[in-house]
Amino acid sequence: MKTSRRDFMASAGAAAAAMHDLAHTQAPGHAHEHEHEHSTVPSDPALRVKSLESLLVEKGYVDPAALDMLIDTYEHKIGPRNGAQVVARAWMDAEFKKRLLADGTAAIGELGFGGRGGDYLQVVENTPKVHNLIVCTLCSCYPWAVLGLPPIWYKSAAYRSRAVIDPRGVLREFGLELPGDAEIRVHDSTAELRYMVLPERPAGSEKMSEEQLAALVTRDSMIGVAKVTLAKPEERKAGGRA
Amino acid sequence: MNGIHDMGGMQDMGPVEREKNEPVFHQRWEGRVFGMMWLASAGSKWSVDAMRNAIERIAPADYLRFSYYEKWFAALVDLVTSRGLVTRAEVESGKPAAGSAKATPVVNAAGVPAVIARGNPVKRDVPVAARFAVGQRVRGRNINPPTHTRLPRYARGKLGTIERDHGVFVFADSNAHFQGEKPQHLYTVRFAARELWGEQAPARDGVYVNLWDDHLEPA
Numbered sequence: 001m002k003t004s005r006r007d008f009m010a011s012a013g014a015a016a017a018a019m020h021d022l023a024h025t026q027a028p029g030h031a032h033e034h035e036h037e038h039s040t041v042p043s044d045p046a047l048r049v050k051s052l053e054s055l056l057v058e059k060g061y062v063d064p065a066a067l068d069m070l071i072d073t074y075e076h077k078i079g080p081r082n083g084a085q086v087v088a089r090a091w092m093d094a095e096f097k098k099r100l101l102a103d104g105t106a107a108i109g110e111l112g113f114g115g116r117g118g119d120y121l122q123v124v125e126n127t128p129k130v131h132n133l134i135v136c137t138l139c140s141c142y143p144w145a146v147l148g149l150p151p152i153w154y155k156s157a158a159y160r161s162r163a164v165i166d167p168r169g170v171l172r173e174f175g176l177e178l179p180g181d182a183e184i185r186v187h188d189s190t191a192e193l194r195y196m197v198l199p200e201r202p203a204g205s206e207k208m209s210e211e212q213l214a215a216l217v218t219r220d221s222m223i224g225v226a227k228v229t230l231a232k233p234e235e236r237k238a239g240g241r242a
Numbered sequence: 243m244n245g246i247h248d249m250g251g252m253q254d255m256g257p258v259e260r261e262k263n264e265p266v267f268h269q270r271w272e273g274r275v276f277g278m279m280w281l282a283s284a285g286s287k288w289s290v291d292a293m294r295n296a297i298e299r300i301a302p303a304d305y306l307r308f309s310y311y312e313k314w315f316a317a318l319v320d321l322v323t324s325r326g327l328v329t330r331a332e333v334e335s336g337k338p339a340a341g342s343a344k345a346t347p348v349v350n351a352a353g354v355p356a357v358i359a360r361g362n363p364v365k366r367d368v369p370v371a372a373r374f375a376v377g378q379r380v381r382g383r384n385i386n387p388p389t390h391t392r393l394p395r396y397a398r399g400k401l402g403t404i405e406r407d408h409g410v411f412v413f414a415d416s417n418a419h420f421q422g423e424k425p426q427h428l429y430t431v432r433f434a435a436r437e438l439w440g441e442q443a444p445a446r447d448g449v450y451v452n453l454w455d456d457h458l459e460p461a
Binding site: 010012045063069138152158167 | 252312315317355411439454
């Protein structure tokens, strides 16, 4: 029972090979037509997903317009610009910062952010002495409400495995060399709490407005793999979704 | 389960590869899988814990080979069939079986903002006593359940300190298997890096893990 369930999952996730097999077991009498069809339409998980979508829509489990809306929200509306606003506010407003560190969920809620992937938010502050880094070793937990959906590297085996045992090595790969006397706190997101790093405000930004400050804040600085600098961050070139 | 997903502390997985200006979804189908996983679960068909368990049940070699959303798709197919929304035959044909019932979607487009805002509330306002106090020394239990657990292997048998008590939360380990919420206190436990990884680790560094009462014992 267990094995067959696993095999079924393997065939669902696998791309080309599994699709081929499935087509043949389904329609053995039409092997030739299918052979041709599959050589020109390779391996497409897109086709399998489309097939499942139309099934779930036809059976009344998914509204395709809701699907469009959900995808659009995470592609265009919920992303690291949310978190950047939180950081800039904390840099400008000491009282807000105090509330933010005491109860991240409530303070972030003041800016209108929360909900899925941000039900229970904890903000951890980076200082010259303490450096916080966020990971999810077991899966891909990430503070969606403030940072949007995670980048591939955050979900990769390389990051998930090494962030806890060799955080300094990981940070070095990101170009961040921490002094030996700095304390590293790695936060493994093993429950529904979600972490966001409050990075250090860069020197030379004293006269900047809240909006200008928010524009400096990168996604990576809020995960804890980068510092905020006055240099124009590469990431910000990608539309509004740095 | 001591599965491949429990990666904390593994080595030799290679460098962390980053992509500049990465899109949210690389292919259109990835977004569809993301959305279907969420929308089809509406109406308590499965929890995020059950979803994680489904992903962890992908065979180890496939788990490493599949892209992120391929894993989600495999888990989605598993969930919609095991939860009885559709049959395997329907997945394979892509068509509803003749005469099968038609449901009404729980979430329509207008309802999406509310669903996002509602989030995934798993804190419970029930009077459950905390078994541990802030500052107390604890040990990650040496348990090896063949089922879903949020106690990573690297923290088992290790000494830590209760850093914070977050209150009473749904217990993921039982909830993932539809075996009840078993609400109990959730903590942040600090483990010194040296306790986890030995003398090679810097003396000041630490790993902070969210663990429930059932994951811990007094030290």
